[in-house]
Amino acid sequence: MERAVLEALNAERRARRAAVVVTDLGSGAERLVRESEVESDPLAEALGRALRAGKSGTVETNEGDVFLNVHLPPPRLVAIGAVHISQALAPMARLAGFDVEIIDPRTAFATPDRFPNVALAAEWPDEVLARRPLDPYTALAALTHDPKIDDGPLLAALRTGCFYIGALGSRKTHAKRLERLVQAGIEPFRTERVEAPIGADIGASTPPEIAVAILASVIAAFRKRKMHAERRGETEAA
Amino acid sequence: MSAANETPALDVLGTAEAWLAEGRRLALATVVETWGSAPRPTGSHLVIDADGNFEGSVSGGCVEGAVVAEAVDVIEAGEPRMLEFGVADETAWRVGLSCGGRIRVRVERLG
Structure with a gap:
């Protein structure tokens, strides 16, 4: 491999x-x-x-065998809210191979003591996401219940096409949230991408159990390649 | 606290670029095909320098020694090589995969 190819890769x-x-x-x-x-x-x-499957391999072409080595970004999980659930979710998601970042402008919550060994930003999500934008290989979990904090990143995640989007909150809270997302210009059918109640339906009750449920949903979306619009049932033209 | 712009500790291709910048002569080994239960998926990399230092893996540690030896030759000769490894018990002296799978590994000069 030429050095220029390695550097560009x-x-x-x-x-x-x-x-x-x-x-x-x-x-x-x-x-x-x-x-x-x-x-x-x-x-x-x-x-x-190869990109959609995320698999490398050899293909036959008119000019002979060609090896395609697929390099995908490592999956990332961004949690909005330095809350109790996030304290359990961060180490679990790291073990499962995700890059984890916690964002919460409330400095009482977002302390390194509560979140050791995790990328933590005690800032408004919009400021952090301007520097490190969401992308299709990123999952977003909105966990504060607070529209001021959660809505911005949810809009960004829907517009970017994050492979997983989930939001914590009661059915009533979520119904109001969907109204706000539509008012902000998201087509109603796209708001269905936001998983709420958040996480796989395992009857989770405690914060660590809810973290397991969220991680299960995130892994399912990642392995089903939901970073591709056609795998989410959205057409390219829409 | 940003993790986004750092090279992870076990990033083989990042290590390869850093080693090239140090002026080291390198080879890159890539798993291009697997059959049966292979320990590392197609596309996995091992980077090797002329002194036999290496980073990454193409198996669970079963055949890395043999790949490193070939890689040192490739760094000298320049021509890429295709290596194939199967189960360990074919002949007593050959290295192989204890898992029973087979892999094909391409070794090429890097840089």
Whole structure:
């Protein structure tokens, strides 16, 4: 592999963008295809399939066997709210292989003592997300119940197409939340993407149990490749 | 407290770039095919320098020694090689995979 290919690949990985290294197994020639370049590539179909499946492998082409090495961003979980559930969710999600970030502007909640060894931002979510935007390989869990804090990131997650979006709150709270999301310009059918009540239905009651339920939903969405709009039942044109 | 811009400790390709920047001569090994129960998925990387230092994995530690030895040759010769590893009991002296799977590993010069 040429140094320039490695550096370009690592730049994409640092920016949390998917990329594929294409190796001609006959000639040894290698090139990098960024996600944005897939459609115009001669191997567009095979590249698209490999990216959606998240699997590397060898494909046969007219010019011989080609190895496609798929590099996807590591999954990330952003939790809005440095609350009791987040204290359990953060270490569990880390064990499951997620990069975790907790955001809460309430400095009494967002303290390193309560959240050791976790990326923690005691700031407004909109400020943090402006620096480190959500992306399709990120899950968002809104856990404060407070519209001032939760609504901004929920809107951002719906617009970005995060692979999982969940929000804590009673049915009444959630009904009002959906109204606000629609008023903010989200098409009503898209608001159904917000999982509420949050988490897999396991009868969770305590904060750690709710954290397990949330993580189960996040893993299910990740493994079902919900970062792709067509896997969420949304058409590309919509 | 940002984790987003840091290179994770076990990031093989990040390590490879750092080693190249130090002027080290490297090879990159990649799992290009697996059959049966292989320990690491297709696409997994191992990076090796000319002194035999390495980072990453192409198996659960079963065949890394053999891959590293080949990689040191590839760094000298420059030509990529395709290696195949199967179960360990084929011949007494050959390394293999105890899990019973088979893997194909491509080793190429890096940089």
